[in-house]
Structure formats: structure tokens, C-alpha cells
Amino acid sequence: MTTLPDPADVTVLTGGGGWFGRAFLDAVARPRPEHGPVARDGEVRVLAATPAEVPDILAVLPRAVVHVGDVADRDVLARLLRGATGASVIHAAGVIHPARVADFERVNVGGTRALVDAAAAAGVRRVVHVSSNSAFGVNPTPSDRFRQHEPYRPYLGYGHSKMRAEQLVLEASATGLVETAVVRPPWFYGPFQPARQSTFFTMVAAGRFPVLGDGRQARSMAYVDNLVQGVALAERHPDAVGQAFWVADREPYAMADVVATVARVLDEEGYRTSGRRLRAPAVVGRVAERVDRVLQGRDVYHQQIHVLGEMDKTIACDVSATVETLGYDPQVDLAEGMRRSVRWCAANGVPIAPRKDGTRKDSR
Numbered sequence: 001m002t003t004l005p006d007p008a009d010v011t012v013l014t015g016g017g018g019w020f021g022r023a024f025l026d027a028v029a030r031p032r033p034e035h036g037p038v039a040r041d042g043e044v045r046v047l048a049a050t051p052a053e054v055p056d057i058l059a060v061l062p063r064a065v066v067h068v069g070d071v072a073d074r075d076v077l078a079r080l081l082r083g084a085t086g087a088s089v090i091h092a093a094g095v096i097h098p099a100r101v102a103d104f105e106r107v108n109v110g111g112t113r114a115l116v117d118a119a120a121a122a123g124v125r126r127v128v129h130v131s132s133n134s135a136f137g138v139n140p141t142p143s144d145r146f147r148q149h150e151p152y153r154p155y156l157g158y159g160h161s162k163m164r165a166e167q168l169v170l171e172a173s174a175t176g177l178v179e180t181a182v183v184r185p186p187w188f189y190g191p192f193q194p195a196r197q198s199t200f201f202t203m204v205a206a207g208r209f210p211v212l213g214d215g216r217q218a219r220s221m222a223y224v225d226n227l228v229q230g231v232a233l234a235e236r237h238p239d240a241v242g243q244a245f246w247v248a249d250r251e252p253y254a255m256a257d258v259v260a261t262v263a264r265v266l267d268e269e270g271y272r273t274s275g276r277r278l279r280a281p282a283v284v285g286r287v288a289e290r291v292d293r294v295l296q297g298r299d300v301y302h303q304q305i306h307v308l309g310e311m312d313k314t315i316a317c318d319v320s321a322t323v324e325t326l327g328y329d330p331q332v333d334l335a336e337g338m339r340r341s342v343r344w345c346a347a348n349g350v351p352i353a354p355r356k357d358g359t360r361k362d363s364r
Contacts, residue, residue, distance in 0.1 A: 215256025
């Protein structure tokens with residue numbers, strides 16, 4: 001077994017107010033076995049995109065040193081990394097569902113370029129970049145799985161931006177500019193979820209989330225604590241340098257099974273569920289994709305159309321290289337992860353669906 005070095009005295013996290021960012025900070029505050037080597041006692045600096053994110057960050061890690069600013073602003077990054085020689089940097093900032101398609105280039109590519117340059121200038125130890133399956137598009141056949149060394153086939157604007165960001169990060173390591181590693185998560189789920197994931201729960205409960213075709217198209221998913229483990233391993237493992245790794249639950253899930261599992265968990269957790277399943281032909285997804293391409297070509301991004309355009313496709317990865325190289329051992333599967341997600345919603349007053357006892361809202 002490889003002995004991992006102790007974490008640096010300074011850890012820097014961009015995108016600290018986001019879904020993964022808060023999950024990572026929560027794991028630092030309250031590490032559990034499924035988090036892997038995430039515990040650390042040193043300074044944790046966090047970049048928040050807006051002042052509104054600061055209370056949520058401090059709620060999960062009160063000792064965090066929070067900076068506010070744009071990840072693409074080089075002056076902001078210089079302040080964030082001042083005196084951070086030897087630090088590890090977790091780069092999770094980015095946009096997924098932007099106001100304008102042009103934001104993909106400005107934030108995901110421009111922000112990553114600025115971050116890599118600032119990290120090199122500051123003399124940080126390692127940058128771990130949180131990438132995406134979208135840089136690799138969709139699997140060409142239902143049985144195919146993305147491997148560690150997979151050719152890029154970016155899917156629309158987001159995919160192109162994540163591909164270019166990943167290439168920048170890996171090139172920085174190859175040229176000796178700064179030590180880097182890349183983690184590639186697919187669709188993830190779990191506590192600290194944004195409104196779009198809560199809407200997914202609401203639609204499933206009401207029987208309004210569409211399963212396209214036969215529902216057997218596979219989707220890799222990553223419970224956030226599994227993702228935290230993968231990032232923490234990539235941050236510290238000597239064999240991660242200059243490499244990219246898929247981080248997801250151990251096996252992909254059929255899309256119909258994902259929806260059925262969410263419905264079952266909601267029912268068991270005391271929510272009303274309709275018992276209905278909305279089915280639609282696979283061509284609906286193909287039409288949505290075409291519309292999405294036209295809109296993005298005009299610098300227009302429509303979240304619902306974009307998501308629908310992916311629903312008929314297999315997007316699945318093989319995590320075996322991550323297991324073998326980094327010792328990755330995902331502990332939480334779909335049913336347990338969705339249960340924890342639903343309970344987080346209940347504990348944080350996030351309404352999903354009517355309760356069986358007649359109430360609508362969950363209480364804090």
C-alpha cells in the first residue's frame with residue numbers, strides 16, 4: 001500500500017460555494033471513512049464567487065479563510081495564493097448552466113488558465129482540477145465505458161470548455177510549470193445539492209421526470225462523498241501527477257433504475273409519490289439535442305432543453321484505473337446516497353414534495 005504524504009499546511013479551494021465545494025469543506029470539518037484522506041489541520045482558503053456564498057461556506061467550515069471574487073480575475077487569484085508556497089489547490093470553480101454560452105469560455109477556460117498561472121507563480125505543490133464527463137461526450141454504444149485514456153469528444157459548449165481546461169491543466173504538468181492531476185466526475189448527487197437536483201426529486205415524485213426509450217441507457221453517477229475521496233487521493237497520491245482519473249460510483253446505473261430508486265427512497269422517507277412513470281420515445285432526446293445545438297450556436301443556453309437532450313444517451317465510465325492506481329474505494333451506492341440526499345433536504349428545509357402527513361414544506 002502506498003503511503004500518502006500529509007496534506008499541505010495550506011489548502012486552497014476554488015468554487016467553495018458550489019455543490020462539491022461545500023461537500024468537500026464539510027468533509028474537512030467532519031471527516032468520515034468514506035471521505036478518504038481528506039482530514040487536515042492547516043489553513044483552508046476558499047474562493048467564493050459572490051458575497052452571498054460566504055455564510056454557506058462558513059456554516060460548514062467556520063475556520064475557512066474566505067476570499068470573494070471572480071476566478072478569471074488574476075488579481076483575485078494573486079491575493080488568494082499569496083504566501084501559499086507548497087499548498088495544494090483544488091480547482092472546482094466553473095459554470096455548468098450559464099446565463100450565456102460565452103461564459104463557458106470566460107470562466108471554465110479563462111479561469112483555469114489564470115488559476116494555473118497563479119499557482120505556478122505562487123509555487124504551490126499540486127493543482128487538482130475537477131473536470132467533467134462532458135469533455136468526452138457520450139458513449140458510442142450502450143455497452144461502452146469511458147476509459148482512463150479516452151479521446152476527447154466534447155459535448156456542446158460546456159464539453160468544449162472542460163476539454164480545453166483539462167488540456168491546460170495536463171500541459172502545465174507535462175511542461176513542468178506546476179504539478180497537476182485531473183479528476184473527472186459524471187453527474188453527481190448528494191447533500192448541498194442545488195435547486196436543479198431538488199427539482200429532479202420533485203419531478204420524480206410527481207411522475208413527471210421523463211425516461212426516454214427503454215430506459216436502459218447507462219449513467220455513471222458520483223455520490224459527493226465518493227467524489228471527495230477521489231479528489232483527496234488525487235491531491236496526495238504520488239502516482240496521480242500528470243494523470244486524469246474517472247471518479248464515480250463503482251458501476252453505472254440504468255436511467256430507469258435511477259428514477260425508480262429515487263421514487264422508492266422518497267416514498268420510504270415519507271413523501272407522497274404518484275406511482276406514475278413518464279415514458280417518452282428516445283427521439284425526444286435527439287430533437288432536444290438538435291434544438292440545444294441551434295440555441296447554443298446563437299449564444300443562448302436553455303438548461304431544461306440541454307438536460308433533456310442528454311436523457312436518451314449512455315454516459316458511463318470505468319473507474320478501475322482509479323481503484324488500482326489511487327486506491328479509490330467508493331463506499332456509498334445509489335440508494336444510500338439518494339437517501340442521504342433526501343434527508344439533507346428535510347434537515348435544511350428544502351421542499352421536494354408533499355409529505356404523507358399532509359405538510360408541504362420540510363422544517364429545519
